[in-house]
Amino acid sequence: AQSVTQLDSQVPVFEEAPVELRCNYSSSVSVYLFWYVQYPNQGLQLLLKYLSGSTLVESINGFEAEFNKSQTSFHLRKPSVHISDTAEYFCAVSDQAQGAQKLVFGQGTRLTINP
Amino acid sequence: KAGVTQTPRYLIKTRGQQVTLSCSPISGHRSVSWYQQTPGQGLQFLFEYFSETQRNKGNFPGRFSGRQFSNSRSEMNVSTLELGDSALYLCASSLEPTGATDTQYFGPGTRLTVL
Numbered sequence: 001a002q003s004v005t006q007l008d009s010q011v012p013v014f015e016e017a018p019v020e021l022r023c024n025y026s027s028s029v030s031v032y033l034f035w036y037v038q039y040p041n042q043g044l045q046l047l048l049k050y051l052s053g054s055t056l057v058e059s060i061n062g063f064e065a066e067f068n069k070s071q072t073s074f075h076l077r078k079p080s081v082h083i084s085d086t087a088e089y090f091c092a093v094s095d096q097a098q099g100a101q102k103l104v105f106g107q108g109t110r111l112t113i114n115p
Numbered sequence: 116k117a118g119v120t121q122t123p124r125y126l127i128k129t130r131g132q133q134v135t136l137s138c139s140p141i142s143g144h145r146s147v148s149w150y151q152q153t154p155g156q157g158l159q160f161l162f163e164y165f166s167e168t169q170r171n172k173g174n175f176p177g178r179f180s181g182r183q184f185s186n187s188r189s190e191m192n193v194s195t196l197e198l199g200d201s202a203l204y205l206c207a208s209s210l211e212p213t214g215a216t217d218t219q220y221f222g223p224g225t226r227l228t229v230l
Contacts, residue, residue, distance in 0.1 A: 036221075041223075042223055042224075043119075043205055043221040043222050043223040043224050044205065044207075044221040045221070046218055046219075046220070049218065090158065092158075101163070101171070101217070102148065102160040102163060102171050102173070103148075103150075103158075103160065103207075103219060104160070105150075105157055105158035105159075106157070107157045108157060108158075
């Protein structure tokens with residue numbers, strides 16, 4: 001079974017500073033990776049996903065993540081954060097068993113942006 | 116298109132009672148998955164339904180059950196509630212469970228508090 005480790009439970013940064021949220025997954029076979037964001041009192045929203053092809057994937061709000069197979073990592077980065085990026089971020093891997101899919105999530109990283 | 120809707124948004128129950136939560140997927144989506152989110156355990160997969168059939172089940176006791184109707188709406192039921200069942204219950208829908216690549220769209224969740 002797949003597992004996901006998010007190495008930092010909390011990341012405080014100043015506004016306009018760069019940020020990296022780290023994510024490692026367990027499997028070395030073909031994987032599909034996702035980053036979801038959860039704003040306070042809301043459900044999860046898909047930020048970006050890696051299915052195949054280019055190892056660098058981007059979201060519409062400036063985040064990007066790079067799939068690194070050799071290091072089994074899928075770290076999320078943004079060169080300059082905004083107050084509105086304050087949220088909890090979840091890395092997930094799709095685990096398929098008996099033809100059915102489920103998402104296996106990391107524990108989440110709480111990103112706090114300080115002015 | 117309307118997003119995934121979940122009712123009720125908040126619920127307070129006492130130990131020993133049972134509860135039913137409802138989820139309406141995005142129009143046209145036929146797969147519905149349920150997840151439990153708690154501060155201690157994070158996000159955990161409960162089950163997935165497609166065409167009124169449970170396709171996948173997480174590691175939860177039999178007190179947790181679900182079903183899906185012909186219009187793809189889904190309900191989950193928890194019987195004999197325990198304090199540890201207090202959580203945010205999230206529903207996610209996708210077009211079809213065609214495999215790991217299909218994006219899941221999450222609802223806002225139902226926050227269940229067990230007293």
